[in-house]
Amino acid sequence: MEKRKLVYNKWSLNIENYPTISSLSYAIYRSKYLIENMIPITSGKVFNWIKDSYTGGSTEMYIPYGKDVKVYDGTSLYPSQMKLNKFPVGPIYIFEGDVTILDKDKHYWIAGAEVKTKRDLDRPYLQIHHKTNGSVRTVALNGTFEMKIHCCEYYNSLDDYEISIKNGYLFHSEYIFKDFVDDVFKLRQSYAKDHPINLVCKLILNSLYGRFGMRLINNIQKFLSKQDFFKLTEDSNCEIEDFLDLGENGFFVNYIDNNIKNNDHKVCVAIASAVTAYGRVAMSIFKKIPDLKKNPGFIILYSDTDSAFIIGNLPEELIGNELGKFKLEYTFKEVVMLGPKLYMGITTDDKIVAKVKGFKNAKEINYDDFKSLLNENNVSLDLEHDKWFRNLQDSNITIKKQIYKLMKTENKRKLIYDDNGIAIGTEAFKKD
Template sequence: MNKEKPRYSNHITAIKPKTTKLRPFIVADTETLLDEKSHAHVPYAVGYMLVSPGDDVGSKADYEIETRFSESHVKFLPKMEDRSKRMMFEFLNSLERTLTVNKSVRTVYFHNLAKFDGIFFMRHYVERTDNIYRFKPLIRNHMLYELKVHKGRKLLMRFRDSCNLLPGSLASLAERLCPQLGPKGSIQHQEVRLSNLQERGEELLSYMRQDIRLLGGVMLKAQEIYWLNYQIYIEELMTLSSLATRIFRMKYYDEKRFPIHIPNRNEDTFIRRGYYGGHTDAYIPSGENLYYYDVNSLYPFIMKTYPMPGGVPVWRGNLEGERLDDLFGFIEALVVCPSDIIRPFLPYRDKNSNTLLFPTGQFAGVYYSEEFQYARDLGYTIIPLRGYLFEKKASPFEAFVSELYGSRQRAKKEGDEAMSYVYKTLMNSLYGRFGINPVSTVTELCDRERYEEFLRKDNFTSANQLTENYYIVSYITNRAEDKDWNPPRISAVQISAAITACSRINMYQYISRDDCYYTDTDSVVLGSPIPDEVISSTELGKFKLEYFVKKGIFLAPKSYYILTTEEKRVLKHKGIAKSLVNEEWFETQYAELHKTKQIPVQTNFQIDWESLNVMKREKIVNLGIKVNTKREPVFDNNQTWVDTTPLNVTDYAGQEKRILEYNLECLQKENAMKDREIEQLRSLIASISSDSLRKDEQGRSQPSDDPNNPAIQSHSSPTLFKHPPIKNKNKNKNKHTYRGKKKKKKPG
């Protein structure tokens, strides 16, 4: 019986450029105000502009930007909610007419569709009972990537997020890519209310038109750049990482020399356990006169320089006794990190908090073999158990990185901010695409019939009823227990895991220094400068001095304050309360490490998936830092926080038997050594005792402590004497031969 052929290749394939002609597209925007009762954002204006290749966006008149304003219906619809719904319907209807005339247009770009504009359109869809348009969202892991708009069975258009292709604020993107269009406008959004909406109408519409112009200019420039340089039409791709991957596969990838294997379910599940990411830690909490260094494009440097796992992996179920130097791939092993390593190297993910630690102790895990070899040389004990072995091959990314980095340096010299930005984002976006997880949460809008189908499936996770007719449901794909396995055709986790592992290796020589205060993946803060030969502001993989630090406080990963010698203040704090921290807070928190304070924080744009609203909400947060989550603080005699020590971990991870066997082996070896020492002592004692009984011709005993005693000469051991023996007790009768206080004579 013939085996069924796989539907796809088992490795990533190279692709050829397409001859697709550039097509026009549409850019759009919505503006909202905050409903004072519901605290939900309500759209009051929406607009769009058609952009064709070669257009001069700056010369487009206001009338070429189609706008809709809710207050145009104020005479007929007294409720703001009804006016907003009517406006949104007219917008869709106007878009449909434009697409009827311009049949090649299919894509409408919004800047921040995922977290803002797209939510309003989905809500509009589920709330209208007479809606002639049907929306089909593409939502993965609670991120909206695309909204397809159907009329009947016909696909009319697709809404996409320009942020996914061009990360950054609209203002900064416009400044880089189309500065000739002028700056982004500014309004105080919190001052826009229903009571003044009508009178401010033209001002608000003018602000929206400028945003639409800027987005049109940004997308037009991006379309031009990628078409002229790579023959890629950006409308075919939804994310920057997919764009970088397309360029790599089309221009640089040699699948014959290095076919990048697509792991099957077992391979992906096992190797993904060894995909840890970057190394972030705070070591010394406070310091002065420090040096803050960044690496020039760390991940691209690793991709270019280090060998990568190639070929089809081979499973080895028993690697005990194998030499680490003979293994290349992803290995599950028992790890013992000595307690005297102050800056441990190997990562460990805490299963309860999902925190990435770098601890001492005993634990089992999956790691890249290059990490194990490096850790062994640092003093770790590594006992390999099993794993997938690959071929060690020269990197397939050398040409990709070299050409893009060289192009970026030329663009910077020429002052071409647009191309410098493009080359940088492409270089840094490729590696993550290979690590995309096949297991994902999918969210759908559906009717009751479809909802009831989901209830009967075991991969169903949650659902909320939005209206009488519509539900929003979530389910998980590609679970371990599912029969079907349908991973993304670009998923190759071994590549991303190898890149991040080698990055940690590359940085460790600086992280492990006693004067390392802080590290964050590709940066370190040190107490003294690094050698000149590893410093360069332009050379790939070398360090550039970002700041001379006059004073620094490093409370936790992603939470630090820096005052530079130029009096520039740099503050980082992870979480929704980051806008509340300042220099004074860092000083106070450093002095009182465990201090927390409950503070109300307003979030203006929080998505409520249960109602499909963008809300303004107030949360009470504990402003402080989490202590002992990655390292333990160390205090001096004055109770001043001066240092940290690593956490100690014991996690057998299902390998209890083998770790206990290892501990038994160690104990047996230790006892065997003690037994040998005991036997040596017994032998020596017996020898000395035998010699002391022998007498010379005059009948005198040989002194047992005489250095000329042959027994002492033949059995001497430096571990027997910690202090030299006292040779002559008769010469210094009045001196004590022990260390301690002299005894006082009793009176009389």
């Protein structure tokens, strides 16, 4: 009731009309902060081309084991970048050649480029979609490669990369999120951290940018009779993605209906991608700080979208409770990291902190068993957990015990072992 009243009193919106936080956030932005005809609509070839630059946050594991490791977390990193920076707006222009001759304060561009590291970097930070070990991952490489690069990443990386711009899309640039972020963040701060409204405001802040990157697909899931199913297959404007034959009961079908025109589904993937690009630029500061040999007071072991595990201390100017600053979450007495989103540690107050992507009960894993996987000869650890399985034909859900195979991963960087076969570091992949 309190959330409904707050949203209505502040933005004159009925929360019941918006089934998701992202739809509510988008409605709030449009109701008060959106300037008419400011946001460019990306669709078709433009959407598909720019989408390749939308690689999300950067998550890397550099050193798999550490003691006295401090975990710093950013305060609303993406919203802070939305407030501080200009974004692509207005008409969309196609360009070829050196776009950097234009005034970088007035324009925003996304370019296809050939990129080369000037030397082999310990922690390269320009990431692309790249196939490693049989699957496509977002990987930061050494060597020469092609990518779709945002102008903010271009100017941030010139010390470490040679970049040749080929072509791309050009926009004007304006501050479009400042008032929205200021208002919602101020509202969030007026409530205690454990208050539900604080969490609602946090979700509203962090959900808006993704709405601009939604794919324009009219996906429908429906039970159909056999007659209706065969009619659907004859409709040239419908694309069947998948279907399940239910025998005498017909079919369950997942399809795209291009007959539906959703005029409210207006997106700008350039803006969504730009938010994540600015976020990567902000986090690149951790990767640019000299390594332990050059600076005994600092070393980075792991970085996520808006957090970092380090030995040492952050510069004072980066620490604080303000938007975009970093705060110390906790300190590990000891921590093991087997890959991105795959770590387990013991804090200074003897609490277990663990994250194992795809496994629900990470804190219940035995720490010594987890740590044993640092040994090159220990390939995996078999864990058991409950998984839910849907059976559409029988209209039921069953819960079954299933084995989860916990393994160290080398999908994004190659592990380095010492003479005893213990993982002590990683190195970036190189593309020539």
